[in-house]
Structure formats: structure tokens, C-alpha cells
Amino acid sequence: MAKTITVIGAGIVGVCCALHLRREGFNVRLVEKGEPGMKASFGNSGSFGTASCVPFAMPGVLKKVPKMLFDPESPLKLRWSHVPSALPWFLRFIASARRERVEKIAAERNSLLVHTHAGYAPLIEGADASRWVDHNGLMMVFESEAAFAGASYALDLRRRNGVHMDILDGNEARQMEPALSKSVIKAVSLPDVSRTIDPFRLTDSLVRDFVRRGGEVVQADVKGFEIGTAGPTKILTDRGALDVEQVVIAAGVWSRSLAKQLGTSVPLEAERGYHVMFADQDFALKRALVSADRNISIAHMHAGVRATGVAEFAAPDAPPDMRIADRVMRHAKALVPGLKGEPASRWMGPRPSHPDSKPVIGRSPRHSNVFFAFGHDHLGLTMAGITGKLVAELATGKPTTVDLAPFRPDRF
Numbered sequence: 001m002a003k004t005i006t007v008i009g010a011g012i013v014g015v016c017c018a019l020h021l022r023r024e025g026f027n028v029r030l031v032e033k034g035e036p037g038m039k040a041s042f043g044n045s046g047s048f049g050t051a052s053c054v055p056f057a058m059p060g061v062l063k064k065v066p067k068m069l070f071d072p073e074s075p076l077k078l079r080w081s082h083v084p085s086a087l088p089w090f091l092r093f094i095a096s097a098r099r100e101r102v103e104k105i106a107a108e109r110n111s112l113l114v115h116t117h118a119g120y121a122p123l124i125e126g127a128d129a130s131r132w133v134d135h136n137g138l139m140m141v142f143e144s145e146a147a148f149a150g151a152s153y154a155l156d157l158r159r160r161n162g163v164h165m166d167i168l169d170g171n172e173a174r175q176m177e178p179a180l181s182k183s184v185i186k187a188v189s190l191p192d193v194s195r196t197i198d199p200f201r202l203t204d205s206l207v208r209d210f211v212r213r214g215g216e217v218v219q220a221d222v223k224g225f226e227i228g229t230a231g232p233t234k235i236l237t238d239r240g241a242l243d244v245e246q247v248v249i250a251a252g253v254w255s256r257s258l259a260k261q262l263g264t265s266v267p268l269e270a271e272r273g274y275h276v277m278f279a280d281q282d283f284a285l286k287r288a289l290v291s292a293d294r295n296i297s298i299a300h301m302h303a304g305v306r307a308t309g310v311a312e313f314a315a316p317d318a319p320p321d322m323r324i325a326d327r328v329m330r331h332a333k334a335l336v337p338g339l340k341g342e343p344a345s346r347w348m349g350p351r352p353s354h355p356d357s358k359p360v361i362g363r364s365p366r367h368s369n370v371f372f373a374f375g376h377d378h379l380g381l382t383m384a385g386i387t388g389k390l391v392a393e394l395a396t397g398k399p400t401t402v403d404l405a406p407f408r409p410d411r412f
């Protein structure tokens with residue numbers, strides 16, 4: 001008899017877990033309180049960030065953070081009402097910024113990143129979703145020598161982790177991307193980075209394939225668990241209780257409270273990012289652009305041009321502050337001067353972030369029938385495929401493709 005497994009959360013991470021598990025022959029139920037793919041996974045920049053081994057906490061961050069918090073133009077925001085609950089997270093974050101920790105974390109992140117395509121390829125092919133993926137690369141751009149010099153350690157870390165990069169001057173960058181501002185003086189081309197041109201449609205294609213393969217999507221808000229001697233036996237939802245054999249917690253930033261109810265505390269915070277979408281323009285960007293000076297990304301998506309940025313620490317469900325989205329808009333227009341018009345839409349999504357820039361992937365330390373798969377911060381789209389593959393390997397008892405010790409839930 002096939003085993004039944006219940007995945008909680010249908011963002012890109014939960015969907016990839018559910019689909020990998022279904023493909024392994026499990027009876028899979030995917031429980032989602034809203035619509036699949038509509039939270040953090042909806043409006044991200046779309047990059048499969050295989051070059052992004054560099055963690056968020058870097059040496060020198062302690063000096064920079066206080067200034068950034070008081071600068072209205074800064075890409076880092078913290079709601080003052082949120083300070084007491086975020087403080088322990090920030091202390092751990094600062095501890096993660098020591099150089100030897102950074103070196104280790106980069107290598108550990110990279111151990112997942114090198115499997116990005118292996119994690120996704122069977123899912124994308126099986127769902128006939130390759131039209132949502134392009135392989136034109138990514139370009140980091142610099143408008144000041146100071147920003148370029150400031151990136152030297154991060155670039156070196158990438159290089160030492162096997163990332164292929166080409167350093168360009170401003171003119172070479174504009175030959176590749178004519179829409180770029182003349183203020184760009186240097187760029188780094190990352191030709192091996194691919195991306196999705198619509199993160200929501202990619203997730204949606206995978207959900208449809210999951211259903212086509214016999215998976216079940218249940219709309220319900222999981223409020224708690226009934227726990228027996230061998231772990232949870234029921235999930236308690238706003239639509240009643242459901243029996244469970246095995247459970248995967250993949251509920252993005254909301255995993256923190258679910259994990260806590262299952263006896264595991266994790267320092268998971270919402271690092272809320274914003275986007276603005278513009279209608280199609282009379283220029284095309286071939287690849288995704290990331291500005292080091294402005295801390296924004298900008299890319300041509302399936303339906304218009306999307307600029308993203310900002311890390312705002314606040315409660316995940318607190319109302320968005322769309323003035324922050326307008327900051328992203330102003331910087332996007334300065335970087336790509338041909339960008340015209342008002343945004344067609346503005347959006348906020350909560351990146352689920354741990355202070356050591358690593359997800360939690362593994363079996364619950366308390367209950368052998370529970371798996372955790374959350375906390376992928378800026379890289380949830382990128383790491384979802386391999387995370388799903390690893391969860392399926394754990395559930396089937398196969399050796400895992402990646403050593404999961406660095407991602408243990410009880411490491412904090």
C-alpha cells in the first residue's frame with residue numbers, strides 16, 4: 001500500500017515537495033490555506049540564483065546595519081513595533097557574519113545550488129513547463145567604483161564556489177543591454193544563471209501536473225495537530241480534522257508557528273520584499289539585471305517589466321507599505337531610463353529567512369513522521385526543486401543527494 005503524506009503549504013517549495021513525492025508513488029495531499037503560489041512565491045524576481053552562494057550576513061554588516069536602518073532610501077527596513085521580536089534574530093544574524101562562518105555557509109548553500117537544475121528538470125519536463133524558463137543569464141551592474149570594490153569579496157566567494165563570471169566595463173554592459181543607464185561603469189555577467197519569466201505560472205503548471213498525476217489539493221488553514229505516541233495523527237484545520245500518516249511542513253514564513261506546535265523552535269523571520277510591475281515597454285531587457293548600488297533587480301517578465309527589492313522586517317501579515325515599492329520604482333527608472341509610466345501593480349511578499357541564510361530541510365527532531373522544508377530566504381524559487389527531491393529521498397529512505405547536516409532543524 002502506498003504511504004500517504006500531507007504537505008502543508010503550496011508555495012513553490014511545498015509544490016515541489018508534493019510533486020517529487022507523488023512521482024515517487026506516495027499518495028500526496030497538498031494543504032493550502034489560500035491559493036497555491038500566491039504568497040512569497042508569486043512575485044519574486046524569477047532568478048534561479050545558482051550564483052548566489054553568498055549569504056545575506058557578510059563581514060562588516062555590524063557597522064552598516066544601524067546606518068541603513070535610519071536612512072529612508074535604504075533597502076533595509078525594520079518596523080519599530082517589530083524590534084523586540086526581531087532582536088534575537090538580528091543577534092544571530094550578526095554572529096553569522098564572521099568571515100569563517102561566511103565561508104562555510106557559502107559552501108553549504110552552494111551544496112544545494114549545484115543541484116538546482118537536477119531538482120527541477122524532471123518536474124519542469126513532466127509538467128511541460130519549459131516555456132516559463134529562459135537561459136539568457138544575469139548581469140550585476142555597478143554605478144560607482146565604491147560599489148564594485150565593496151563587492152570584491154562576494155565576487156571572489158562566488159568564483160571560489162565555481163561560478164563562471166565575466167567582468168565588463170560600462171560600454172560592454174550597454175552593448176549587451178542597451179537600455180542600461182550611462183551611469184553604469186562596470187558589470188559582471190553571469191551567463192549560466194537561468195530564470196523563470198513568470199514565477200506564478202511556473203508554480204501553477206507544477207500544481208496542475210501534480211493534480212494530473214493523482215495528487216490532491218485541499219484548501220484549508222492548518223491551525224494545529226493532534227499528537228499521538230508516534231507523532232501527529234491528525235491536522236486540525238478550519239474545515240475540520242484530517243488524519244495524517246506523514247507530514248511535510250513547507251508553509252514558508254508561517255512554518256515557524258507550525259514547527260513550534262510540533263516541538264521545534266526556529267528563528268524564522270519575514271524579510272518582506274516588494275515589486276512593481278510595468279506594462280510592456282518599447283525596449284527589451286534580455287537578461288535579469290541586479291544593481292549593487294541600488295539593491296534592486298529588474299527583468300522583463302512574461303507580462304511586463306518587474307523591478308524588485310528591499311528587505312523589510314515586520315510581521316508577515318502586517319499591511320504592506322507601498323511607499324517602499326515606490327522606492328523600488330524610482331531606482332528602476334534611474335537604472336533603466338527608458339522605463340516609462342506608472343506601475344500597473346505593486347506587491348509585497350514575505351521571504352522566509354533564517355539568520356544564517358540557510359533553509360531547514362530534514363526530519364523533525366521530535367517526530368519521525370514529520371519533515372521540515374522551509375526558510376529559503378532569497379533563494380526559495382531556486383532551491384525548491386532540490387528541496388523537494390531531498391524530502392522525497394528522506395521519505396523513501398534513500399540516501400540523500402546532499403548532506404543535510406548543515407540544514408538540520410535543531411542547529412540553532
Ligand SMILES: Cc1cc2nc3c(=O)[nH]c(=O)nc-3n(C[C@H](O)[C@H](O)[C@H](O)COP(=O)(O)OP(=O)(O)OC[C@H]3O[C@@H](n4cnc5c(N)ncnc54)[C@H](O)[C@@H]3O)c2cc1C
Pocket residue numbers: 008009010011012013014031032033034035036037038039040041042043044045046047048049220221222223250251252253254255272273274275308309348349350351352374375376377378379380381382383
Ligand atoms: C521581492 C522578492 C524577490 C525574490 N526573488 C527571488 C529570486 O529571484 N530567486 C529565488 O530563488 N527566490 C527569490 N525570492 C524568494 C522566494 O520568493 C521565496 O524564498 C519563496 O517563494 C518561498 O517559497 P515558500 O514555498 O517557502 O513560501 P510561500 O510562497 O510563502 O508559500 C507558503 C505557503 O504556505 C501557505 N500556508 C502558510 N500557513 C499555512 C497553514 N497554516 N495552512 C495551510 N497553508 C499555509 C501559504 O498560504 C503559502 O501559500 C524573492 C522573494 C521576494 C519577496
